[in-house]
Structure formats: C-alpha cells, structure tokens
Amino acid sequence: MLADSILEGLNPEQSAAVQTTEGPVLVLAGAGSGKTRVLTQRIAWLVGVQGIAPESILAVTFTNKAAGEMRERVEKLLGEDAKAIWLTTFHAGCVRILRRDIGHLGFSRGFVIYDEADTLGVIKDALQRHGLSPKTTDPRRLRWRIDQWKNAGVTPAGAAESAYDFEAERAAEIFATYQRLLADAGALDFNDLLLKTVELFERFPEVLGYYQRRWQYVLVDEYQDTNRVQYRLVQMLAAGHRNICVVGDPDQSVYGWRGADIRNILDFEKDYPDTKIVTLERNYRSTQPILDGASGVVENNLSRRRKRLFTEKEGGEKIIIFQARDDREEASYVIRDILNHVRGQGRAHGDCAIFYRTNAQSRVFEEELLKYDVPYVVVGGVRFYDRAEVKDALAYLRLVVNPADSAALRRIVNKPARGIGKTTFERAEQICAERGVTLLEGLRLFGETDAGSRAAPKIRRFLDMHARLRDELLRATPARAMARVLDESGYLAALEKENNPEAETRLENLRELLSAAEDFTRANAEIQDERGELELFLDQVALVSDLDSYDRRDDQVSMMTIHSAKGLEYPIVYLVGLEEGVFPHASSSRDDDGLEEERRLCYVGMTRAKERLTITTAAERMRFGSRTYGIPSRFIEEIPSEVTLREGGPTRARPTPVSESTDPAYDYSYAQDDPGESGGVSPGLRVRHPHFGPGVVLAVKGSGPAQKLKVNFERAGVKTLILKYANLEIG
DNA sequence: TCTGTAGGCGTTTTT
DNA sequence: CGCCTACAGA
Secondary structure, X not given: OHHHHHHOOOOHHHHHHHHOOOOOEEEEEOOOOOXXXXXXXXXXXXXXXXXXXXXXXXXXXXXXXXXHHHHHHHHHHHHHHHHHOEEEEHHHHHHHHHHHHHHHHOOOOOOEEEOHHHHHHHHHHHHHHOOOOOOOOOHHHHHHHHHHHHHOOOOHHHHHHOOOOHHHHHHHHHHHHHHHHHHHOOEEXXXXXXXXXXXXXXXXXXXXXXXXXXXXXXXXXXXXXXXXXXXXXXXXXXXXXXXXXXXXXXXXXXXXXXXXXXXXXXXXXXXOOOOEEEEEOEOOOOOHHHHHHHHHHHOOOOOOOOOOOEOOOOOOOOEEEEEEEEHHHHHHHHHHHHHHHHHHOOOOHHHEEXXXXXXXXXXXXXXXXXXXXXXXXXXXXXXXXXXXXXXHHHHHHHHHHOOOOHHHHHHHOOOOOOOOOHHHHHHHHHHHHHHOOOHHHHHHHHHHHOOOOOOHHHHHHHHHHHHHHHHHHOOOOHHHHHHHHHHHOOHHHHHHHHOOHHHHHHHHHHHHHHHHHHHHHHHOOOOOOOOOHHHXXXXXXXXXXXXXXOOOOOOOEEEEEHHHHOOOOEEEEEEOOOEOEEOOEHHHOOOHHHHHHHHHHHHHHHOOEEEEEEEEEEEEEEEOOEEEEOOEOHHHHHOOHHHEEEEEOOOOOOOOOHHHOOOHHHHHHHHXXXXXXXOOOOOOOEXXXXXXXXXXXXXXXXXXXXXXXXXXXXXOEEEEEEHHHOOOEEO
16 A cells, blocks of 8 residues: 555654644754655655645755755656646745746846846946945945845845944945846846745735645745745745645754754744644664764754754764874875775775865865875866856857846857957946946947947947847757857857867867757756746756756765755765864854854764764865964864774874875875976876876976976866876876 | 956855 | 956057
C-alpha cells in the first residue's frame, strides 16, 4: 500500500510530521535529521494518501537547487501528478505571480529583473540626479542601506518618516529616486519581486483570494532564513485554511545579513497558538564526536532553544585540529591529507570538501591543489552569468524585450565601440532626466536635435539596428535571438577580430551561453506560456546561481564558502581559516547578534561532515596582499576537548623562514629553483598541463621561485599557475 | 572617442 | 594582491 511505502523508514517524529497535514505545523529539524525527506514524503502523503489535488499544494524553498532536488524526489514517488505542484523558490514563485497579475499595480507585465550590477548603476544614476558624486557617497553602502529597508518592508515614504538625521533623510530621498528610476526602466530588483507581490496581495484582496483558494496546503523549507517580507507573504497565503507547515533549524540561521529574521521561526508558536511542534533530533549523517563538537560550539549562543542532536552510529574519529604556521602550510596540510585518504584509504576525491568563510580564501588552496595535481571544483565565486561577455549578450536580449531597460542600454550602447561615447551618452541621460522619457528615447531625441553632430548618424544606425532586432526577435527562440543579436551588433565580429587567447575564452563562454539557451528550449518544449520564450529564458538566468549548476562528481574535491555548503554533506570535511577576524569575520564580531550568527555558521560547516572533520587555523596569513597575524578562533576552544585531537601547534618550532623549512613541499620548490631561468617561458608559448591539457601562456608574473603564469587552457579556461609546481610541458 | 596605465580601494556571506 | 575607476595622451 502506498501509505506504508511513504512512511517506510521514517522514525516516529518524522512520521508524525508527514501525517499531520491539517493546521499549523512547525518542524524543528536539526542538521542531518532528514528534513528534506519529511518535506517530500509529506507532499507524497497529501497527494497519494489524502487525495489532495497536486495543484493545490505550494512548497517554497530558497534555492533553485533545493527546489529541483525536491521536485525530483516527489516525482519519483508520484510520477506525472507531481508536475502540477507549485514547487519553487520564493523569488521564482513571485515572478510567476507578478507576470500574471502585476498589471493591477500599474506595472508592465514585461518587467525585467535587475541584478547587483544593474542596481548599482541605478544607484549611481540616482546619486547623480541628487547632485551627489559616487566619490563622496559610497554607492554600495547606500544600496546596502536601501536593501535593509526593503528587507524589512520599509517604503521610501516610511524611510523618510523615520529618518533621524540629515544623512538618513538624504538616503531616503535617494531611495525614492531609485525606486522611480527602476519603475521608469520597467525593472524590479530582487527584493521588489517579493515586495510587489505583497503589495499586490494587500491592495487587491481578490487577487490574494485567488491564490488562497488555489493553495490549500503551504510548505516552507529553511524557514529560519525568511525575512519579514517573506514571512508576511507566507502568512497571507495561509491565512484562510492555516494549513501551513514550516521546516527549519534556528541553529542554522545564517542569513541575518540579508534580512533573515530569526524571530520568524522562534515566534511561530505565537503566530499560531495551536501549532503542533515536531522536533527532529536524531541525526542520520554524522558521527557522535562531530555532533558533540558542533553542539559544543553552538551551545555558547544565549538566544537559543535547547536541542541536542544524537546518532545511533557507534564510535567515530575525533575532530582533528591542525595549527599551521601560515596559510600555505594550512593548504598543503589539507591537500596532503586528502591525498592520503585517496591513495591510502581508497577514498574518492569527491568524498572531500574544503569550506572557508570568504571566497578569497580559495586561492591558496587552488594553488596547492594544482601543485599536487589534485582535481577540484570551486563552487560559487564568479558566476557564469556574471561574466562580462555573458552579461553583454543578455543585455542585448533584454533591450529587445524591453526598450526601457536603461541598465541594459548603458551596458551595450558602445559595445563594440560604435562612436557613441561618454559625452554623447551623458547628453542622452540629461534629456532622459529632463523630459522624463526612457533612456533610449533620450538618445533618439539627442540624435534628432543635434542632427548635424558627429554622433548623430551613429545614433541613428544603433536605433535602426535595435528596431530591426526588436521586430524580428521578440517571438524568436532564445538561441536564435542570441545568435542574431551577437552577429547583427558586430559584437561577435569585434571579439573574433581581437584574435587573442582572452577573446577566445570569451567566445567560448558565449558558445556555452548559446547552448544553455538551446537547452532551455529543449527543456521547456512542452510548457505553454503566452509570454515569449525569450522572456522566460531571461527570467530564468536572472534567478540562477552558480550553486544551482553544481553537480557533485566523484573525481573532484569540492571547495566553497560555508554559506554555499549549507544543505550539503561529505564524508570528509575541512573547515579552514579558523582565526579571529577571519572566522568569526571581523565585520561580524562587533555585536552579539553578529557573533552568534558566525557561531551558527560554524555549526553549519561542522555538521556537513559525515565521518571525518578537520579544522585548521594559521598563525600567519596573506590578506590584502600583506602578511597578517592571527590568533586561533574562539570557536576552536568551544569544541569540547574530549572529542578533539590536536596536530601541529605552538609546541613545534617557532615560525622559521621558508628557506629553512623542513617541509618537503618547500624543499622541493628550492630543489627545482636552481635551473634559474623559468625555462624561457613567455606569453604566446603553447604548453601542456598534466591535468588541464593544452593551453597558451597569457602572461608571466614575477621571477624566481614565486614566478606565476597565466595560462589559457583550451578545456579549462584561464588559470593562474605557479610555474615551478605546474609540471608544464612545452608544446 | 579610444586605449593604456597608475592609483586607490576592498573582502563577508547571496536569492 | 587584483580589480575597477579615473585620467592622460593620441
């Protein structure tokens, strides 16, 4: 019977969470306690046993990846029926709602979604309109401030009202201008996607009513990460039937800086006094020492609901704590430990993961991995869709879909160089501001008023091209539109003309983008939507992250920030850089709230490990290009000493100059150093790397033992290598 | 208007 | 250290 198979293998608490379908339910799920399993089985139970129509279920997650994985698992249980379930991220779900109903708010349904770079441009524009320079007012700080307001659901008017000093008043004014400029461009930023949906529901009860009736059951994953706007959204949707099930872990709330409000989960019972609470404390992932260590750390947080994870697993290795002299020794220790496990213990590279606090820390590890020729993948950091050429191509498409998109226009108006430079464009901006027309229209007006000027014919040609592309491509497939736009604009030709390895890399990225567009068409062949496929494609790329495309492979070590690691697990985990200032990060150590969030982050990192956890710290570290000295993180002391095993540390010789090192890695480097010359390596030389394959040297930096190369590999793209470690063959 | 270079600055984490 | 911006020169 289906009911039995759904409940099979669940413990009593999980089983209760699955079967309690009516009324508010709060599932407090500790790390590794099978929370995703509960969510998927619960959906299966609703449909397969209770006979609930799939289309009346809404399940919301934070990442596309989580949504995708959940959908996969639900489809396995329910087959075709699963397709009608709304299983989506907050942002993607809101886009879907707004594309249908934003017209009520006087917004075009053809709105574009602005990313970080786009919004920064809008902030700068707003500053300018207030007669302020980006030099005196830091645009990033201002945007951060505006984001904080928006996270909390504060409007420009509200911000102005609560302004307590001149600076806040001015920030509130710029906030208002920023929103106006977005509206003029037909654009919404990430926060607007949520805010506009809330506004829509508040102002148009009949619209809210439609969705309330539609979704009889609402499920929310990672509830501890919701901000006040998301909270409000969920509350409104569940107001009628109150069949709301939220799953989360207050100890894993690590997005406070992005507006997540831990009160949402802590106060859930107050919002719904008849809440059924299910606590999942049995851990299916880690060994007891790892759980004890992680609990030991997080128990230092004062504002915390008591919870104690346990496992039935017997024994387990202690947590290893390694104290390194410097960041390089830290990295080489980790890499060699990985190699020991791979070569000596039959482990796969893919069993191992390295987690750090900030992306910048990945560099040293990458260099060491290259040195020892260990295959790896870095998750996060620069996103594919953040690369300049990819954004340029997409900007052309955006401008086709929405001619008001000023950020897109700003981006590509003179790419490739077509004689519409800074001065010309500034005039267009001025006209746009004075007359309240779109930027493109401002450009047109300028060309007409100054018909005799040098720029006029160039403007006309650009506008003609745009009009032509718009006529031709509005209903085209994304791949066709992309190919056409790159060709017609001369973008591709200009890149090909450059004829150097860097341009080749960029062309390669554009080819990849093109195939992503083709994939999109293939994947959405059956989806019928009144909106053009091109628009749907642009929606998707606006909301994907690098993490979404990460697929764990057996043959690669994974590296990522702890934030990115949330929700993942590995047999062997290295948590690195545990020094005061690095982790906990200096800018979060000011107040108790920040520190407690760092501590939860540490807990998240530690609980990713299934069997073996190594924590490392370094006495010296290169930061901002100069040597800095650190002391071990307080979190290390918070791990109960019974479950730790210390290696390295102050008992060893004091820090010695590198040349006197007994570290074989260093000795090796000096043995290799003698040939003196770098073997006559110079840009343009074709080389072969044992792991990356053939490539061309782009640049040579420095000299002596530290000489570095920038090499463009045919398969792997541009990498910076240390010559003496890279084992390059010439030719 | 475009291109190359010198200086300044930053780094927290990201849907 | 590396990226981005501002600025100078052609």
